Amino acid sequence: MAGLKKLGELQKSEERLAYLLLLPTLFILVAIAIYPLATVFYNSLTDKKFASSQEVSFIGLRNYRELLSVTVKELPPVIDADTGEVQIDSETNQPVYERAINILPREPFRFRAMKQFNLFGKMYVIGATDRxxxxxxxxxxxxxxxxxxxxxxxxxxxxxxxxxxxxxxxxxxxxxxxxxxxxxxxxxxxxxWMFNSTRTGLVNVVFQNLGIGNGQIPFLVDTAWQIPAMITIDVWKxxxxxxxxxxxxxxxxxxxxxxxxxxxxxxxxxxxxxxxxxxxxxxxxxxxxxxxxxxxxxxxxxxxxxxxxxxxxxxxxxxxxxxxxxxxxxxxxxxxxxxxxxxxxxxxxxxxxxxxx
Amino acid sequence: MKTNRILWTVASMMMAAAMVLTACGPAATEPPAATEAPMTEAPETEAPMEEITLRVFAGNVGQELELTKEAAGRYMVLHPEVNVEVVDTPDFVEDRLGVYLQLFEAQSPEGDVFQIDVIWPGDLAEHFVDLNEYGAADVAGDHFPAIIENNTVDGKLVGIPWFTDAGLLYYRTDLLEKYGYNAAPATWAELEEMARTIQEGERADGNEDFWGYVWQGNAYEGLTCDALEWVDSSGGGTIVSPEKLITVNNDAAIAAVEMAASWVGDISPDGVTGFGEEDARGVWQAGNAAFMRNWPYAYSLGQADDSVIKDKFDVSPLPAGDAGHGSATLGGWQLAVSRYSEHPAEAADLALFMASYDEQKARAIEGSFNPTVMSLYQDEDVLAATPFFGSLYDVFINAVARPSTATAPQYADTSRIFYNGVHSVLTGEVDAMTAFEEMELDLQDLLGYDVGQP
Known part of the structure; x- marks a missing residue:
């Protein structure tokens, strides 16, 4: 019995030692990971301005709402005031819809149009507060x-x-x-430089010789090319x-x-x-x-x-x-x-x- | 096994945290590598004082950095106890501001003298000393009063004017002659017509890479300058009026930006929407453009001995739109002394030295940087080196200011809304009407001013 008890005590003291040995690690973790992370989290609930002496106030989850609010709204067709019928665009022969900027809510944050799409004959717009x-x-x-x-x-x-x-x-x-x-x-x-938008850029020269484009493709400006260009660089690297x-x-x-x-x-x-x-x-x-x-x-x-x-x-x-x-x-x-x-x-x-x- | 899972989970969370932090934390960025100015062997003085080091954060567009280093060298000869380091900063104005702000947030004594843009005094005043307390009051009267006024915030002189800038039209005299034109274009319509004719002609002659007109179209402060010139010369106002009315959304402004959007891919490269000053100059100085909108610094570089367009170009005021007059955006840079500097008095002395008559004269001759000291516009040496300083004097003094005073301390955000909106029209992402309506709404949200007509 006595031996068992002694073993129990030994176990306990070893446990204590183990915790003691863990302390430095824990301290470092708190100092370099938990503390900065907590600061970031705290700042995210305020309107703090960088490099400014402006007073900071606590604004709750307002930043998150402004970041992440997304909405879908239907765009009603425009009714011609004279005929009372839906206006038809003379060029495309499609009905004219109300402009998204007039439909999307503006309070408490303004929603900006991201994408319009047609579903079952109705026009919708996706709006986001921070597109x-x-x-x-x-x-x-x-x-x-x-x-x-x-x-x-x-x-x-x-x-x-x-x-x-x-x-x-x-x-x-x-x-x-x-x-x-x-x-x-x-x-x-x-x-x-290789993606340069003129023929000083290698990619444009190669593409032109392959018959793609006129040697003036703005790879880094054109929204359709930007992400493929990024992917190319990263894959190479x-x-x-x-x-x-x-x-x-x-x-x-x-x-x-x-x-x-x-x-x-x-x-x-x-x-x-x-x-x-x-x-x-x-x-x-x-x-x-x-x-x-x-x-x-x-x-x-x-x-x-x-x-x-x-x-x-x-x-x-x-x-x-x-x-x-x-x-x-x-x-x-x-x-x-x-x-x-x-x-x-x-x-x-x-x-x-x-x-x- | 279960503990193992939990450990993994915790470990992965930690890893993610560490990654986010390293990626996004207000990075403790090292200032860009300081480069020692060329003349470091200062003569020995009899009573060696303790040497102090002053760091100047300066720009590097064209020959800027070189000239600043030379000025620093001259200062060190006069003041052997001072060691001046010139630190190179990013070309894009926003990036440069970013570097400065990081130092200011940390209240770092790392930088003593800062080269600041004409639009910054209002936004950054709290970080700089009042130069009037360090002897600037005696020399302020030599400089253009409008710039001194711009740099004075609540009675405090934030920066001493160093050089001023205004948008200019560069044109190829040889090509204009070749295609039968005898003067630079007076209106945007004329510019368009001439650019198209020359471009078609030069391409038919075998230069496939030739373009009619190059300018700054990337989404950055430079686009605000260019677009303000189109808009103001068309009678579309200056985004926000001095009376604090938001005037951006009007038919003249929309038409002006639509005009510029029609140039892209026609008389201007498709990639112009990614151009900054140096990109435009790259095309121009290679002899591949008939016209360029740029600042005065491009003049002396174009006239350099190794330039293929040496003596083949000239500058004129930018063309006029419906307003009947051309508009040049006021640019220019000041020298300011950080409030966090350990040697504010010495730093202020250095700033005043660099902005003095002689130093501005050297910069005007070697780099075609416009002086802010008025009497230099009558200086014979300066006029011999850059004749247009005399002939375009009116352009420089009548340049249109960006609305940095009316919108302070929100100018940076105002400009961002404007250039992003204009850029989305240039790239065809958004139609001009929607873009301008959005700009107006965004500016109302930001500034809280009323909407008005220019």
Whole structure:
């Protein structure tokens, strides 16, 4: 009995020691993560102005309402005052609808038209109080999905190539990393020049020779081209990183498995799908989590190349903080981004983790 | 396994938090790399005082930075106890303001002298010292009174004028002659017609990259300047009138911006909606444009020995619209001393030195930067180097100011609403009528002023 009791005490003192040892970590976490995060959250409930001595007042959830309010309204057709009938546009032969700006509510925040669409013969308009933010969320998600898919496929291809045995493999592996080794600020500028809107830009010259456009496509200004251009730059830049991670995974696969498969007479494709891919899955999972969370908070690329003409979520927050000086509003958008990323991260990791169990 | 899950969840939340914070926090940005001015070996003094370092945050458009460094070098020769570092700042005005604001938010003594835009004194006054207390009162009378007035906020002289700017029309004399025109265009319609003729002719002659007219169309402060010129010269007012009425939404303004939108892809490149000053100058100085709207600084660069258009161009006032007169937006930069500087007296002395008669003269000759000291417009050396300072004197003194006084301290937001609205019309995203209605509503929300007609 006495021995057991003693064991219990020992356990307790070990527990105490464990907590004591955890303290420094906890302290650092509070100092560098919890405290700033709490400050951001608190600021998001105020109208604080950046770099100003203006008095700060608490405004509750007003910033969030202004950021996230979205509405759909029906646009009634315009009735001709003389005939009492619906006005028809003489050029397009379509009925004329009331203009969105007159229909969307203006109180307490003004809704701005985002998109009009026709459903069952009626015209509707989607309005948002901050259409830039709503658009930034959409753009960032689209950017994330497309870049991660492309980088994974291309990265896997590159990794398989440099994993094979050939002369000059070491050099190839080093060369492969060059795009990733260039700082984004530099490579963004480089691509900005290549995407130049005149024929001084390489992309325009190439496109013109391929018969696309007249050599004057404003890639970085035209809204239809902006996001594809961003995706191109990011894929060029980050595929090597993906390849590097996957290469590490490939090297962990024991060679004798392939030898056994050779003996059994399996072909290249069969070997890839039954040996390489299943054994690469844990690495692939980690790489995907990394890239997805990285892509969703993309900042530098958008900030440097698009210069506030179109935003990613992070550059939106930066723009509102620095250029608009609306620190409270910017903090609110940061909190929304934080929640979005957390949800993403939790789901992602659960999904992958569950499969691993 | 369950604890493991929770741990993962917590870990991923932390990771997300850290990522958001690193991405969006009010980043503790290092100031851009300071570059030492060229003349650092200052002569030894007998009683070596403690050396102090002053940092000047200056622009880098054209030869600006070089000239500022030279001025800093001259100051250090006169004041060996002072070490002046010239810090390069971003070209885009908004980005430059961003750098400054980050220093001011931290009340950082990192910067002593700041080059500030003519539109900033109202918005930024609280961060600068009153230069009148440091001897500026004696020299203020030498400068253009309108600029001194602009820089005076509540009786406090926020910045000493350094150079002034006004929008000008650059045109190729050789091409005008080639196509049978004997004078620069007097109206926008004439400009359009001449630009189209020259562009078609030059392209037929084999220069596929030739454009009629280049200007600043990116969504930034520069577009506010350009658009204000179109609008004001058409009788559409100045966005917000000095009497604090929101006048932006009127037929003349809408027509003026629609006119500019029709240029895009016709006489101006499709990419002009992404152009800043230096992009426009790039096309112009390569000899690929017949006309350019730009500030005076482009003159001396175009006249440089390695320029292909040397002696083939001239400048004139911008064309007139329905108002019957052309309009040039007033630009220009001041030197201000930070309230957070550790050496405000020395910094003010440096600022006054850099804005003095001799220094402005050097900048006018080498860089065609318009002096703010009135008597320099009669100086023979200056007029020999940049003859248009004399011939276009009226343009400079009658330049139209952006509504920075009427809207202070909300000018930055006012301008943003305006240039974003105009930009959406130029790119064809929104029709002009809707864009101007939206601008009007946005300005009402922002400023709370009444709506009026110009």
């Amino acid at each position: 830039e933010f709503v658009r930034a969320i959409g753009d960032t998600l689209a950017f994330t999905v497309v870049t991660v898919i492309l980088e994974t496929i291309l990265g896997l291809g590159v990794a398989l190539v440099v994993n094979a045995n050939f002369k000059g493999r070491g050099v190839m592996r080093a060369v492969m990393l060059v795009p990733w080794a260039i700082p984004t600020a530099v490579s963004s500028r480089m691509w900005e 980050t595929t090597p990183f993906m390849a590097l991670l996957l290469l590490a995974g490939l090297q962990l696969i024991p060679k004798d498995l392939y030898e056994a498969a050779d003996v059994d007479g399996a072909g290249m494709i069969r070997k890839f799908f039954t040996i390489t891919l299943p054994l690469l899955r844990p690495t692939l999972a980690v790489a995907l989590v990394f890239r997805t969370l990285d892509a969703i908070r993309v900042f530098d690329l958008f900030q440097i190349v698009l210069q506030n003409t179109r935003f990613s979520m992070a550059s939106f927050a930066f723009y509102n903080l620095i250029d608009s000086q609306t620190m409270g509003y910017s903090s609110a958008s940061s909190v929304v981004i934080f929640v979005l990323i957390s949800v993403f991260a939790v789901f992602y990791i659960r999904l992958l983790g569950a499969e691993n169990d």
